[in-house]
Amino acid sequence: MSRNILPEPPEELKQLSHTLAKHIREKLGTDGMIPFSTFMEMALYEPGLGYYSAGLHKLGESGDFVTAPELGSLFARCLAGQVTELAETLGSYDILEVGAGSGRLAADLLTALEPGKRPTRYRILERSADLREVQLEHLATHVPDLLDRVEWLDHPPESGWQGVLIANEVLDALAVERFRMGKHGVEQVCVNWESGRFGWAFRDAPAALGQAVGHVASDTKVEFAEGYRSEINLHTADWLDAVTCMMTRGLALFIDYGYPRGEYYRHDRTDGTLMCHYRHQAHDDVFFWPGLQDITSWVDYTALAEAADHCLLEVEGYTSQCMFLLGCGLDTILSGNNLNSEDGGLALATQARHLTLPGMMGEKFQVMGLGRGLDQPLRGFRLQDLRYRL
Numbered sequence: 001m002s003r004n005i006l007p008e009p010p011e012e013l014k015q016l017s018h019t020l021a022k023h024i025r026e027k028l029g030t031d032g033m034i035p036f037s038t039f040m041e042m043a044l045y046e047p048g049l050g051y052y053s054a055g056l057h058k059l060g061e062s063g064d065f066v067t068a069p070e071l072g073s074l075f076a077r078c079l080a081g082q083v084t085e086l087a088e089t090l091g092s093y094d095i096l097e098v099g100a101g102s103g104r105l106a107a108d109l110l111t112a113l114e115p116g117k118r119p120t121r122y123r124i125l126e127r128s129a130d131l132r133e134v135q136l137e138h139l140a141t142h143v144p145d146l147l148d149r150v151e152w153l154d155h156p157p158e159s160g161w162q163g164v165l166i167a168n169e170v171l172d173a174l175a176v177e178r179f180r181m182g183k184h185g186v187e188q189v190c191v192n193w194e195s196g197r198f199g200w201a202f203r204d205a206p207a208a209l210g211q212a213v214g215h216v217a218s219d220t221k222v223e224f225a226e227g228y229r230s231e232i233n234l235h236t237a238d239w240l241d242a243v244t245c246m247m248t249r250g251l252a253l254f255i256d257y258g259y260p261r262g263e264y265y266r267h268d269r270t271d272g273t274l275m276c277h278y279r280h281q282a283h284d285d286v287f288f289w290p291g292l293q294d295i296t297s298w299v300d301y302t303a304l305a306e307a308a309d310h311c312l313l314e315v316e317g318y319t320s321q322c323m324f325l326l327g328c329g330l331d332t333i334l335s336g337n338n339l340n341s342e343d344g345g346l347a348l349a350t351q352a353r354h355l356t357l358p359g360m361m362g363e364k365f366q367v368m369g370l371g372r373g374l375d376q377p378l379r380g381f382r383l384q385d386l387r388y389r390l
């Protein structure tokens with residue numbers, strides 16, 4: 001989609017974006033470039049200016065995109081089915097939600113869990129100071145009686161805990177490197193500033209990027225043609241280790257749009273998976289008003305499974321969001337629905353369609369469960385096992 005048909009941001013927000021662009025330009029190296037990963041990191045998280053740090057209204061109908069928890073409570077009610085099963089095994093347990101957005105999932109999940117099955121602590125690890133405030137307000141309004149068990153962490157837990165980690169649409173919001181196959185090998189895709197705007201620039205890939213791309217190529221047996229571009233996250237294993245290393249027993253659930261590696265790096269997917277969201281329009285212009293739009297890349301689930309191995313976590317399951325939610329009991333929730341409930345029958349049916357249809361969130365969103373110390377089948381993964389595709 002061309003930027004010409006994207007809605008024009010209001011003047012005061014353009015000023016915010018100009019300030020962020022100035023900060024980004026100050027980071028350009030002596031060769032006039034920064035890696036794309038630095039651009040993405042600043043565009044999303046530069047304090048006070050980045051998309052997730054600047055107090056913009058991002059999620060939900062009036063924002064830029066709608067996530068599964070923002071559709072309504074059905075997603076949380078399904079997750080409660082999986083969490084309850086684990087609660088029965090673990091006894092007392094915590095939930096750690098990473099990247100909690102508006103706080104809606106936290107409130108709806110705490111509400112959906114039966115009182116005896118609720119976590120001792122619902123901990124939130126949220127990078128954005130602005131979103132932490134939004135989460136607190138949402139939880140204080142919707143679950144005031146349960147607020148005392150919610151706490152915000154400044155960094156991943158530093159002492160042992162058991163329970164469930166949930167990260168919905170977080171991996172896709174982590175900054176990634178871009179690479180291009182050049183005439184003489186792998187190149188690092190960078191960003192420069194020319195004629196008053198950001199643009200693409202290229203240089204030889206640093207060793208770590210070259211090796212990572214080499215690993216992908218040998219694993220997929222794809223020979224990338226000259227000009228092929230894609231993304232790669234060089235820090236998945238470190239990040240995963242940081243958020244799970246103190247989980248002594250439990251399950252980490254990652255829900256995001258993504259592919260197994262063979263599909264992610266298909267020879268005909270020649271321009272990668274970057275996607276931007278602005279006012280409910282998905283497009284690929286990453287330089288459109290930095291800081292005012294979301295920038296995401298799809299998740300390489302094979303890389304997540306490799307990272308899990310590195311972190312001594314077991315891949316307990318990998319499936320589509322549709323099959324995960326059905327396994328968790330989505331159909332039972334729908335059939336037992338009270339039409340007079342707040343989430344009335346029609347609203348629930350609409351959510352169910354959005355969450356499960358292949359053309360909507362049902363298949364492009366996938367779920368991976370990484371466990372430690374678990375020895376039981378998990379209901380979310382009982383209907384479909386896609387681990388063979390990793």
Ligand SMILES: C[S@@+](CC[C@H](N)C(=O)[O-])C[C@H]1O[C@@H](n2cnc3c(N)ncnc32)[C@H](O)[C@@H]1O
Binds near residue numbers: 101125
């Ligand atoms: C696309 S939003 C998803 C929000 C929410 N999970 C949902 O589904 O509505 C990404 C969230 O992850 C947070 N985030 C990104 N990187 C993070 C990190 N390294 N640690 C914690 N939170 C992070 C963002 O601030 C934001 O809350």
